[in-house]
Amino acid sequence: MKTNSPDPAKLSLNTATTRGKWGLAQAIEGCARHGIRGISPWRDLLHAMGVAKAARAIRAHGLRVTGLCRGGMFPAPTPGGRRRAIADNLRAIDEAHALGAQCLVLVAGGLPARSRDIAAAREQVREGLAKILPHARRAGIPLALEPLHPMYAADRACVNTLAQALDLCDALDPERTGALGVAVDVYHVWWDPLLEAQIRRAGAKRLLAYHICDWLVPTTDLLLDRGMMGDGVIDLQRIRGWMEAANYRGFHEVEIFSAKNWWRRDPDVVLETCRARHQRFG
Amino acid sequence: MKTNSPDPAKLSLNTATTRGKWGLAQAIEGCARHGIRGISPWRDLLHAMGVAKAARAIRAHGLRVTGLCRGGMFPAPTPGGRRRAIADNLRAIDEAHALGAQCLVLVAGGLPARSRDIAAAREQVREGLAKILPHARRAGIPLALEPLHPMYAADRACVNTLAQALDLCDALDPERTGALGVAVDVYHVWWDPLLEAQIRRAGAKRLLAYHICDWLVPTTDLLLDRGMMGDGVIDLQRIRGWMEAANYRGFHEVEIFSAKNWWRRDPDVVLETCRARHQRFG
Secondary structure, eight states, X not given: OOSSOOOGGGEEEXXXXXXXXXXXXXXXXXXXXXXXXXXXXXXXXXXXXXXXXXXXXXXXXXXXXXXXEEEEOOOOSSHHHHHHHHHHHHHHHHHHHHHTOSOEEEEOBOOOTTOOOHHHHHHHHHHHHHHHHHXXXXXXXXXXXXXXXXXXXXXTBSOOSHHHHHHXXXXXXXXXXXXXXXXXXXXXXXXOTTHHHHHHXXXXXXXXXXXXXXXXXXXXXXXXXXXXXXXXXXXXXXXXXXXXXXXXXXXXXXXXXXXXXXXXXXHXXXXXXXXXXXXXXX | OOSSOOOGGGEEEEGGGGTTTXXXXXXXXXXXXXXXXXXXXXXXXXXXXXXXXXXXXXXXXXXXEOOEEEEEOOOOSSHHHHHHHHHHHHHHHHHHHHHTOSOEEEXXXXXXXXXXXXXXXXXXXHHHHHHHHHHHHHHTOOEEEOOOOGGGTTTTBSOOSHHHHHHHHHHHOTXXXXXXXXXXXXXXXXXXXXXXXXXHHHHHHHEEEEEEOBOOSSOOOTTTBOBOTTSSSOOHHHHHHHHHHTTOOSOEEEOOOBTTTGGGSOHHHHHHHHHHHHHHHO
16 A cells, blocks of 8 residues: 555654653653654653653663653743743753753744733744744754644644744744754644645755644544544645655654543553554555 | 724624524524624525525515625535535525625535545635636625635635635636635634735735634634634734725624534524624624
């Protein structure tokens, strides 16, 4: 059926996929056990394990950290709130550095409480990015701004298309140094009529991460009903083709929020399924 | 609080808002009773009442039909399915003509069954539009293509941004005759960073309908959890300002799918609330 399967060595596990059952230590061991070469931890699991201990375990198993999830969440109703967000992002950069992560994934943040002003929220995101970028450059941690699906515009991320994220990259890193780029998550962008053109526009310098899963029909929950590759309607091979045509050579990170299905299963079965589906549909 | 309330005579009721309790005859009488001057029927309610009878009742009460909902739904897995969709759209155009509707609202349709090819679905939409446009011109019924929120891309509409809808208008009606335009529903487009620019691009000739409601935080259902104006995060006054700056002079049509809240209430209370919220937040 497949003529162009992806390199299995490109598979990475985002720990959101197994968070129903596994902490970070178990996810690291699970990746090693299943021959998955990349891992992308969420910070709450990282903090629970301890950064130094996690870094040691990841190194001991020879895993690549394909990203740290996540920083961002810049907008806040008060200057103090925005300063706290900046401080947290600086810590996240340091954690990414300690892990040797390939990037820090940033989710913009939504509207501040009681605000209807999405343009102002977007301006706060731009300001936040500008404030943390120097620290990220010094640490050698590329910032991967992840546009989120428009259904999250109010409460999670007011950066909602790849074009919008790349406009921010152009504004803040016009020299295209690689310090600021994007994370392309198929779940958020698969519908976008401009997707191919914007992946091409981004180019290898700004394509810092590639996340895969699937869009289920019907989708029963806005947040926690993502599908396993092959169970939905996203043409993953086509999108991977666009990424490769733009010279993206990085990992394919599986990130599945699935409260009612995959989070309830034995994570070893989940990882086996990820490997098989990556080969067949990825 | 408000310095720039909309003209209450611009309010229109989309019958989706009262469909929990009212058929079309009741909605027509309800509009008359509450001083609402426009109505936009859904076709299932129209068929249940009968087109001729509905047209008479609407005329008797002096209501404007601000749109007929809805045609479209062009993609299908087989040529026969696509032909049936065309035939249904031609009937919808005739119904819109019988009602004296200002436009026929079109929802593109999603992916055909078992397809992952959204580009092909979009091409089927373009073909379908091209096939029905001559009949719509003859009938004098403008076609209002409504971009739907990207969360409906798979199962309802693969036209997901105003820019994409306007590209189709440019392709199929390059002379801007007014025969093909767009319906701007704030629920679907409020998040779009290009919204202001695309409303301006559309201009009065192509701005055929304006639908209002609100985006709730949190949103608990992808389809049936829309909010009443003022209960969510959409800056309705700002968007109306953009519509007016583009010389849109039409109605403000309230369309609220709300299975757990507004559909359960007394529709007279719903209409009263629509009037008040339109004044305060619209």
